[in-house]
Every structure is written in structure tokens, then in C-alpha cells.
Amino acid sequence: QQQVRQSPQSLTVWEGETAILNCSYEDSTFNYFPWYQQFPGEGPALLISISSVSDKKEDGRFTIFFNKREKKLSLHITDSQPGDSATYFCAAVTGANTGKLTFGHGTILRVHP
């Protein structure tokens, strides 16, 4: 059973556009949601994160919107740049302090110049 779902699988935008990546989850005990960015040939790296007590988190051009009632999140990348082309993973952690992070399948983003 996939607990963290991401859509779309891949997304292509033009430079300067806003890319919107979606994530949903099943487990209501999840309370922390990091997004990781992965470039080809590298390991993922933390991009931005949000806890379930917030409904929005901004960091420069990257913003997470969180809807706890619907168990949905979205990552908005404004003014997309070719250097943003990467795979983006939504992940979730339960509040049970297990240390276990559950990842979605990822969204491949391509930004055309």
C-alpha cells in the first residue's frame, strides 16, 4: 500500500513559469513533510519541509501548501529555472518518533529555457 502519492510523474514547464507538484498521504499520524530534490548522479538533498501545524512554508521561490483535512500538500516553484530540473520527492514522518521516513515515487521536473 503506497502511503505517500505524488503527481504528476513528470512535468515540463518553460523557464519563468510556476511548477506545481502534488503530494497526498494516507496515514493521519504523519506530521512532518520534507521535500527532497535529486539531481542525476547524486543522492537526494533536503529542499524544504513543513510540519502539520502550519499550512504554508516559503523559502525563496519554493513554497509548500498544506491541507491537513484533505491530507494533501503541494510544492510550488515560482519563476522556474533550468537549474531546477530534477526529481522531487515528497516524504512523510510519523510523530511516533520512529525515525522512519516514507517517500513518494517522485516527480521528474524539466524546465525548458
Added chain:
Amino acid sequence: EAAVTQSPRNKVTVTGGNVTLSCRQTNSHNYMYWYRQDTGHGLRLIHYSYGAGNLQIGDVPDGYKATRTTQEDFFLLLELASPSQTSLYFCASSGGAAETLYFGSGTRLTVL
């Protein structure tokens, strides 16, 4: 910057072979993890550990063993490798349960 080093970078073995993947972190993190990454499946947790001597089962543990010998070192063992274990393996570490994961550069394993 957290440092996680994996070795080897690439490994080819045959079905039934014995493989050990190594991971070392130098940031005194308590948590260490082994993930596999496959197209269409994203990152799946194999095993993880809270500290030296501790081992926790992840979501896809079948066919894998792991051992945490020290706080720094975490090993993934495939004692009878199968083609289904051909994958890109990542090790990661973190300071706590909900803290940032720092990933290594990955080991690409091919089982013929």
C-alpha cells in the same frame, strides 16, 4: 555539511553472489538508513538503525541483512544476490527521527 560516504560506487555480481555495501558517516548522527531507488518505485526503505548494534526493519527487507558496527558504519549485506536486487542503493544518516536526512552518492548494483 554532513558527510556520508558509500562504497563501492559501482558493483557487478552474479546471481547467488555475496555482496556487502558499505556506508560511513562522520557527523555523529544516531540514525542511519539504507534505501533502494528504482524507476517507478521511488525510494524504498530496506533497513535502518538508531545506533551501534541496533537494527530496524524497513519496508522492503526481504533478501537483505544489515549491521551497524559503530556509530559511523552501517553495512548492507546481500548473501544470495538475485537479479531483482539490481538497483541504486543509497545510505543516509540523520541526527534524529524527524531531522534532515543526508544521503551518500549511491552504489549502483547489478546482479547478472
